[in-house]
Structures are given as C-alpha cells and as structure tokens.
Amino acid sequence: xxxxxxSISLSFLYxxxxxxxxxxxxxxxxxGVVVSGYVDxxxxxxxxxxxxxxxxxxxxxxxxxxPSLRFKEDEGMTKNSFVSPALGLGVTYTYKFFAIxxxxxxxxxxSVENGEWNIGIGVGLKLNQVFNGKN
Numbered sequence: 756x757x758x759x760x761x762s763i764s765l766s767f768l769y770x771x772x773x774x775x776x777x778x779x780x781x782x783x784x785x786x787g788v789v790v791s792g793y794v795d796x797x798x799x800x801x802x803x804x805x806x807x808x809x810x811x812x813x814x815x816x817x818x819x820x821x822p823s824l825r826f827k828e829d830e831g832m833t834k835n836s837f838v839s840p841a842l843g844l845g846v847t848y849t850y851k852f853f854a855i856x857x858x859x860x861x862x863x864x865x866s867v868e869n870g871e872w873n874i875g876i877g878v879g880l881k882l883n884q885v886f887n888g889k890n
Contacts, residue, residue, distance in 0.1 A: 778811040786817065786846060790856045792877020797827025798876065801858065803847055817847040821858050854879040 788803040806819025821843040829835050844857035856877045864870035 762794055778809065780807070780809050782807050783817075786815075786849075786881070787857055787883040788817075788849060788854050788879060788881050790821075790847070790854055790877040790879030792823075792856065792858070792875050792879075794858060794860055794875025794877075795827065795862065795873040797825055799826065799841070799843075799860070799877065800824045801856075801859065801877070804842075805853075806847075813848045813851045815847075817849070819844065819847075821856075823858070823860075825860070827865065849881045852881045 783803075783806055786803045786806065786808070789800070790802075791798065791800045793799075801821040803817060804820040804822045805854035806817040808815050808817040808819075811815075823841045824845055825841045826837060827835075827839075828837055841860055842845050843858040845856055845861040847854055847856040849855075856879065858875050858877060860873050860875065862868075862871055862873060
C-alpha cells in the first residue's frame, strides 16, 4: 500500500514539475474541496480547512486541517454514534476539478485500546471549478 501511494505521489509531482509555468505558495481558510474516502474500517466526508498550498498551473498541493464527518459502525456492547465529527490533517492534491487526499485521523485511547493515528485515502471534487466551468 505504501509503494502504491508513493508511486502515485511521485507521478503527480513529476507531472506538475514538467508542466509548471508559474508556481506560488499561498495560505487559505477554505478551498472548496470536498472529499470522501476510507479510513480505519469506516468512511469519511471532509472539506479542506485552513491550509498551506503550492499551486502550479492546474495542479495544487495542500497541507492542512480537514474538518470531517466520520461514518463508522462500532461493534460490541457499547457503541458510538454512526456519524461523528472529526478533525484530521493531511495532504490533498488537486488537478483541475479532481482531488485525491491522504488524511490522518487520531483515535483516542480507550479502556481497551491505545490511541493511534490512522491513515486513509480519498477522492473528491474541487467545487469552485466544477460549478464555474473552469478547466
């Protein structure tokens, strides 16, 4: 899995460097990116929050916070809600209106499990480019 993620990241990086004409580093509070994906035996729906982004033509790399809704059904006698809010952090790559993301979420310590970070993967859309008709 790590080799697949690394090869995808390197191919996106290569395509961005080869075609880059103008690049810039910015900060943003919200970029209009909505992503759904899989993490820790459950699903998530998140939106890019405060981030630092590097933009080259149609490609954008973002590192930032990810306000999210996590969907996961607990097994056992005591259960959490199926839908719960969460704040993750991660890396998002967008090309035109398409987005791919590697989020990290923390599951806190309980009486039976230690706390741990979980990595996921997700795909989504950059809404401002979808609705404005930009390519």
